Amino acid sequence: MELNQLEYFKTLAHINHFTQAAQSIAVSQPALSRSIAKLESELGVPLFDRVGKSIKLTQYGQTFLVHVERALQEISNGKQALANLSEPDQGVVNLSFLHSLGSYLVPVLLSKFRKQYPKIKFSLYQNNSALLTNELIDGEIDLCLCSTLMTTETLGWFSLCAEELFVVVPTKHHLAKRKSINLSEISHEPFITFKPMYGLRLLADQFFETASIRPKITFEGDEIMTVAGLVDANLGVALIPHIPGLEHLNIVFIPVGYPTCTRPLGMAWNTNKTLSPAAKKFQQFVIDVFKNKDKLSLAPYYTDLKD
Numbered sequence: 001m002e003l004n005q006l007e008y009f010k011t012l013a014h015i016n017h018f019t020q021a022a023q024s025i026a027v028s029q030p031a032l033s034r035s036i037a038k039l040e041s042e043l044g045v046p047l048f049d050r051v052g053k054s055i056k057l058t059q060y061g062q063t064f065l066v067h068v069e070r071a072l073q074e075i076s077n078g079k080q081a082l083a084n085l086s087e088p089d090q091g092v093v094n095l096s097f098l099h100s101l102g103s104y105l106v107p108v109l110l111s112k113f114r115k116q117y118p119k120i121k122f123s124l125y126q127n128n129s130a131l132l133t134n135e136l137i138d139g140e141i142d143l144c145l146c147s148t149l150m151t152t153e154t155l156g157w158f159s160l161c162a163e164e165l166f167v168v169v170p171t172k173h174h175l176a177k178r179k180s181i182n183l184s185e186i187s188h189e190p191f192i193t194f195k196p197m198y199g200l201r202l203l204a205d206q207f208f209e210t211a212s213i214r215p216k217i218t219f220e221g222d223e224i225m226t227v228a229g230l231v232d233a234n235l236g237v238a239l240i241p242h243i244p245g246l247e248h249l250n251i252v253f254i255p256v257g258y259p260t261c262t263r264p265l266g267m268a269w270n271t272n273k274t275l276s277p278a279a280k281k282f283q284q285f286v287i288d289v290f291k292n293k294d295k296l297s298l299a300p301y302y303t304d305l306k307d
Contacts, residue, residue, distance in 0.1 A: 001039065001042055005035050005036075005038065006039075006068050006071065006072060007025070008021075008025060008027070008035050008036065009039060009047065009065070009068060010065065010069060010072060011025050012032065012036060012048070012055070013047075013057055013061060013065050016054065016055055016056055016057075017054065018032060018055065043060075043064070045058075045060040046058050046060060046061075047060055047064060048061055073139055073272065073273065076139070077273065080274055080276055089119060089120075089277075090119045090120060091120055091121075091277060091278030091279075092120075092122065092123055092278065093120060093122050093123070093143065093276070093279045094123045094125070094140065094141050094143075094279075095122050095124055095125070095142065095144070095282070096124070096125040096126070096127060096135055096136075096141045096144045096145075096146075097124075097125075097126060097146065098126075098129065098132070098145070098146050098147065099126055099127070099128065099198070099224075100199075100200060100223070100224045100241070101146075101265075103224070103243060104243050104244045106124075109145075109285075109286060109289065110122060112285075112289070113285050116285070117278075117281060117282075120281065120282070125140075128197050128198045128199070129146060129147065129197065129198065129202065130197045131197075132144050133155075136155055136268055136269065136270050137152060137154060137270065139272070139273050141269075141270070142269065142273070142275055142276070142279040143267055143268070143269050143275075143279055143283055144267065144269065145265070145267055146199070146265070146266065146268055147199040147200075147203070147264055147265055147266075148264050148266070154270055154272050155270060155271065156268065156269045157266055158266055158267045158268075158287060159265075160265050160266045160267060160286070160287075160290040161264075161265050161290055162262040162265070163241045163262060163263040164241065164255070165200075165203070165204075165207075165239050165241055165256065165262060166239070166240065166241070166242055166253035166254055166255060166256065166261075167186060167238075167239055167253075167254045167256055168228060168231050168237060168238045168239070168240055168251050168252065168253055169237045169251065169252055169254065170232060170234045170251060170252070171250045171252055173234075173237070173252070175237075175254065176252045176254075179254075180255045180256070180257040181254045181255070181256060181257060182211070182257050183208060183239075183258065183259065183261075184211050184212075184213055184258075186215070187211075187213040187214070187216075188216065189216065189236060189237045190216055190218040190236035190237070191215035191216055191217050191218065191236055191237060191238065191239075192217075192218060192219045192227050192230050192235060192237065193215070193220055193221075193227070193238065193239070194220060194221055194222070194227065195220045195221070195222060196220070198222070199263070200239075200240065201220070203261075203263055204239050207256075210259040211258065211259055218235065218236050219235065219236065224240050224241070224243060224246075225245065225246070227240055228240060228249055228251060229249065231251050232250050232251050239256075239261065241263065267283065267286055267287070
């Protein structure tokens with residue numbers, strides 16, 4: 001049994017299609033088929049049921065996949081451990097983060113960290129909450145800056161702060177001069193929000209449910225900048241954080257009186273994955289930044305950092 005056979009098996013088990021799996025690992029389809037057939041012959045059991053062009057794991061395959069993924073992760077951890085010993089002050093941090101953190105929080109953190117550790121590099125991944133969770137569980141990512149993810153026994157979580165969310169309206173809106181507002185007061189307003197699997201959308205849905213209202217959604221976007229721009233265009237109102245870069249828009253941020261609208265932000269990692277010294281350095285750096293509130297000028301945006 002060879003290592004590449006196990007890697008091919010894992011890839012095919014997740015993709016469930018020979019042609020697509022072969023393309024993803026840059027081998028020919030016949031080569032992949034021969035490798036899987038050889039593995040099945042050695043194990044003495046069928047790993048896949050073949051139905052036309054589609055395949056699916058057999059019961060034997062499902063059982064074997066659990067152990068293969070564990071073994072491959074251990075091998076990856078071993079390689080990383082050797083690299084850590086040879087280059088303790090270097091390395092690459094695989095960092096993922098929410099779309100909405102890419103315009104302000106992540107650049108500031110990376111800039112300050114790299115002044116202390118210029119030899120440490122980053123591979124960056126930006127995604128929505130559901131995909132971020134899957135990437136962590138699969139071991140593809142070292143650390144993730146995000147809001148609360150799905151709870152699993154393999155994910156660690158460190159809470160960093162809470163980010164206040166505001167009702168945002170155009171400057172000439174009839175609510176624009178209000179000092180605070182309850183969500184129920186915008187129940188009949190056209191509402192601009194995010195796509196269903198995005199963290200800010202999930203939170204907004206929870207807050208509206210708490211307020212016992214159902215908003216009139218007119219647009220679902222990907223980025224805070226897009227949502228804010230549509231509010232500026234007088235197409236509706238929104239519930240978003242007050243992030244840098246929105247100052248040029250003709251919009252007003254109104255604090256929410258009820259329910260309390262904040263987004264928890266934290267750092268997540270896979271507890272089954274051994275973090276490299278580089279990842280551990282960045283992990284501790286981020287924790288220290290939010291413990292020592294004077295290090296970043298973020299107080300206007302995070303309620304936990306306000307004096």
